Amino acid sequence: MAVEPGMRASDDDRDRVASVLREHYAQGRLDSEEFGERLERLYASKTYGELATLTSDLPDVDLSRLPAAAPAPSKDVAPKEDQRGLTAAWGAWAMASSVNWGIWFIIGATDGFDFPYPWPLWVMGPWGIILLISTIVGGQGKGRNQR
Numbered sequence: 001m002a003v004e005p006g007m008r009a010s011d012d013d014r015d016r017v018a019s020v021l022r023e024h025y026a027q028g029r030l031d032s033e034e035f036g037e038r039l040e041r042l043y044a045s046k047t048y049g050e051l052a053t054l055t056s057d058l059p060d061v062d063l064s065r066l067p068a069a070a071p072a073p074s075k076d077v078a079p080k081e082d083q084r085g086l087t088a089a090w091g092a093w094a095m096a097s098s099v100n101w102g103i104w105f106i107i108g109a110t111d112g113f114d115f116p117y118p119w120p121l122w123v124m125g126p127w128g129i130i131l132l133i134s135t136i137v138g139g140q141g142k143g144r145n146q147r
Helices: 011-026 034-044 048-055 080-111 122-143
Strands: none
Touching: 011 034, 011 048, 034 048, 080 122
């Protein structure tokens, strides 16, 4: 079936043109500003004719040799890097909290078990709340379609 310029383009068609634009950007034919502008126009395009204008001044690229676009990650599963970052942040929080509570205990024990105000709560409380919010909400923006 022949492709007419007025025919509607699919998401796969736009993804293939995006791959071509990325290839030309990687080869230095497009600077970052041009690349960004063309991507914006690409994802606003509705027809094959509009897609063709985005690459009309660029040499042909064999799309069959380019790798397929990677599937978007699921919103439910955070990437390993995010999980490692959260694990490290919680570990730092636990270590700092333990050290502060240890100091608090030593001060109280050396003062005849007359423990002072529990000031470590002021260290661990706000930090813990921020970490908890980051853990619960942080991964919800990942994996969305950026078009």
